[in-house]
Amino acid sequence: MELEFIHWLREHVPDRPCAELGLSDDAAVVSLTGRSEVVVTTDLLTDAVDFQLGTHEPQRIGRQALAANLSDLAAMAAKPLAAFISIALPKNGCASLNALELAKRLYEGLLPLAAEYEVAIAGGDTNTYDGPLVLSVTAMGLLTGPGPLTRSAGKPGDWLLVTGTLGGSILGHMLDFTPRVREAISLHGKYDLHAGIDISDGLALDASRLAQASDGGALLYLDRVPVSSDAVRLAEQENASDISSAALQHALSDGQDFELLLAAPPAAARAILHDRPIECSITHVGELVTEPGLWQLGNDGQRRPLEPTGWRHRAL
Amino acid sequence: MELEFIHWLREHVPDRPCAELGLSDDAAVVSLTGRSEVVVTTDLLTDAVDFQLGTHEPQRIGRQALAANLSDLAAMAAKPLAAFISIALPKNGCASLNALELAKRLYEGLLPLAAEYEVAIAGGDTNTYDGPLVLSVTAMGLLTGPGPLTRSAGKPGDWLLVTGTLGGSILGHMLDFTPRVREAISLHGKYDLHAGIDISDGLALDASRLAQASDGGALLYLDRVPVSSDAVRLAEQENASDISSAALQHALSDGQDFELLLAAPPAAARAILHDRPIECSITHVGELVTEPGLWQLGNDGQRRPLEPTGWRHRAL
Numbered sequence: 001m002e003l004e005f006i007h008w009l010r011e012h013v014p015d016r017p018c019a020e021l022g023l024s025d026d027a028a029v030v031s032l033t034g035r036s037e038v039v040v041t042t043d044l045l046t047d048a049v050d051f052q053l054g055t056h057e058p059q060r061i062g063r064q065a066l067a068a069n070l071s072d073l074a075a076m077a078a079k080p081l082a083a084f085i086s087i088a089l090p091k092n093g094c095a096s097l098n099a100l101e102l103a104k105r106l107y108e109g110l111l112p113l114a115a116e117y118e119v120a121i122a123g124g125d126t127n128t129y130d131g132p133l134v135l136s137v138t139a140m141g142l143l144t145g146p147g148p149l150t151r152s153a154g155k156p157g158d159w160l161l162v163t164g165t166l167g168g169s170i171l172g173h174m175l176d177f178t179p180r181v182r183e184a185i186s187l188h189g190k191y192d193l194h195a196g197i198d199i200s201d202g203l204a205l206d207a208s209r210l211a212q213a214s215d216g217g218a219l220l221y222l223d224r225v226p227v228s229s230d231a232v233r234l235a236e237q238e239n240a241s242d243i244s245s246a247a248l249q250h251a252l253s254d255g256q257d258f259e260l261l262l263a264a265p266p267a268a269a270r271a272i273l274h275d276r277p278i279e280c281s282i283t284h285v286g287e288l289v290t291e292p293g294l295w296q297l298g299n300d301g302q303r304r305p306l307e308p309t310g311w312r313h314r315a316l
Numbered sequence: 317m318e319l320e321f322i323h324w325l326r327e328h329v330p331d332r333p334c335a336e337l338g339l340s341d342d343a344a345v346v347s348l349t350g351r352s353e354v355v356v357t358t359d360l361l362t363d364a365v366d367f368q369l370g371t372h373e374p375q376r377i378g379r380q381a382l383a384a385n386l387s388d389l390a391a392m393a394a395k396p397l398a399a400f401i402s403i404a405l406p407k408n409g410c411a412s413l414n415a416l417e418l419a420k421r422l423y424e425g426l427l428p429l430a431a432e433y434e435v436a437i438a439g440g441d442t443n444t445y446d447g448p449l450v451l452s453v454t455a456m457g458l459l460t461g462p463g464p465l466t467r468s469a470g471k472p473g474d475w476l477l478v479t480g481t482l483g484g485s486i487l488g489h490m491l492d493f494t495p496r497v498r499e500a501i502s503l504h505g506k507y508d509l510h511a512g513i514d515i516s517d518g519l520a521l522d523a524s525r526l527a528q529a530s531d532g533g534a535l536l537y538l539d540r541v542p543v544s545s546d547a548v549r550l551a552e553q554e555n556a557s558d559i560s561s562a563a564l565q566h567a568l569s570d571g572q573d574f575e576l577l578l579a580a581p582p583a584a585a586r587a588i589l590h591d592r593p594i595e596c597s598i599t600h601v602g603e604l605v606t607e608p609g610l611w612q613l614g615n616d617g618q619r620r621p622l623e624p625t626g627w628r629h630r631a632l
Contacts, residue, residue: 042441
């Protein structure tokens with residue numbers, strides 16, 4: 001199948017001036033147009049953990065694998081440049097698709113996303129084996145604005161802002177989400193952001209990670225968390241006794257929201273909330289505090305510890 | 317296991333000035349020290365195809381995964397800079413090792429190689445799942461000498477030179493080989509090389525790939541092919557009726573030699589063979605010709621077609 005797949009790829013993967021040789025040589029040469037720093041991220045997605053092959057269409061899975069990487073670049077406010085796609089294909093394919101057809105469908109899902117964000121598919125490695133589908137994508141981007149947006153430069157008193165709505169991504173958002181690349185670059189270019197992270201493992205866990213990296217704690221206002229309609233729907237499907245409480249729990253701890261959590265000084269945060277300069281919603285959900293740990297603000301105005309439960313603990 | 321693994325990684329993965337943030341943020345920032353072009357390669361290795369978990373020690377497998385990428389950089393005469401390591405771990409580990417121990421052993425194998433070649437381990441993604449071990453490594457390097465050494469700039473009349481000896485890598489070389497990074501950079505800096513490829517799928521197949529990329533054919537002098545002692549040993553183990561013929565066949569078509577095949581104009585090739593400027597052997601095994609295809613030189617001085625059999629057809 002492999003030679004046929006190479007031909008298919010060469011026909012379907014568009015040339016981009018920043019990347020040469022990738023599909024025809026041992027390695028790609030990626031031109032950074034005069035920049036000397038590059039942002040690189042990698043995500044590995046496996047069947048039955050990140051997606052369900054057989055339930056989810058391969059196109060959506062392929063799109064998801066690239067989108068997860070673009071979300072990591074967004075968390076650094078980096079402009080996507082090139083991606084490298086490695087796939088371990090089950091040798092018998094899946095259901096009615098043989099391995100070659102499966103590989104093509106995966107690419108058919110990710111290529112439109114690559115085109116939308118002007119990402120060069122600059123290389124990869126596709127092999128068959130006796131195991132479940134595994135996708136490993138490595139994406140490169142260029143710094144924008146005043147430098148990389150990191151997790152570690154948040155300061156006590158910073159407001160915590162979150163894009164979009166949270167929770168229940170398992171109902172479909174985990175596959176079809178919009179990586180917040182444009183939003184991150186736009187905000188980082190116009191406003192004084194201190195820190196950022198993409199919410200891949202739940203607001204609670206990722207807020208605690210950002211706070212810890214910034215040598216402090218995070219206080220979340222639970223009544224302001226933007227709960228998605230999917231989180232509510234999931235709570236209803238589970239016949240939860242208290243739907244709104246169960247939906248909030250999903251918003252706090254479900255994985256794969258792929259929204260941005262940003263820390264900005266109050267003046268900048270107020271300006272963002274006033275200007276609403278991005279297409280998606282943005283919500284003030286908490287603040288960074290001096291005390292390490294994750295905290296919630298109770299109805300009585302008191303801080304109480306909040307468990308940083310999250311969907312998945314990534315190893316690296 | 318994951319938090320423990322992050323701590324273990326932070327203790328064991330040395331800081332390198334070119335790469336920041338990788339193990340602690342959403343993405344790494346890799347500094348290219350003023351260069352604006354980067355060479356990127358990616359390889360995906362799977363259990364029972366590229367290695368045998370349970371037979372081969374995890375340390376050797378981890379080393380192999382990084383070394384295969386360094387060999388691709390060597391094929392472009394690029395200087396390795398940073399690598400990103402993604403691992404899909406069988407959730408139950410293997411034999412007596414749990415998944416965490418398995419991950420550590422893989423890293424224990426690749427870290428010394430990274431140190432030897434001054435490669436920053438700048439990021440990665442390690443997850444457990446219900447499937448066989450899969451390693452996906454993406455490596456970045458910087459161009460050296462007059463620019464990238466590619467497959468496509470060979471010319472008819474160029475001599476074909478090969479480093480080391482070939483065949484029988486399944487007896488151990490496939491795991492413990494030396495990526496020819498130093499050799500490639502040294503030769504590319506001092507001599508006029510036209511084209512290069514690393515021999516990952518057998519001399520016959522990779523020579524035909526280089527020739528095809530250079531819009532020509534390749535003629536191999538079969539009596540000059542440097543047959544490894546492992547190729548002979550393998551032929552003996554197989555009780556081949558003609559040991560030397562069977563060993564030659566291994567040298568032509570076994571995969572994972574990870575030696576360099578270089579095309580250089582005769583004057584440069586003669587100078588290399590005279591100077592012997594690298595530590596390993598280098599042998600004149602053929603030439604590029606105008607006629608497309610792969611050819612062998614018979615004892616009667618006549619060209620005959622040679623089948624480009626190879627160990628594995630990579631898809632991309």
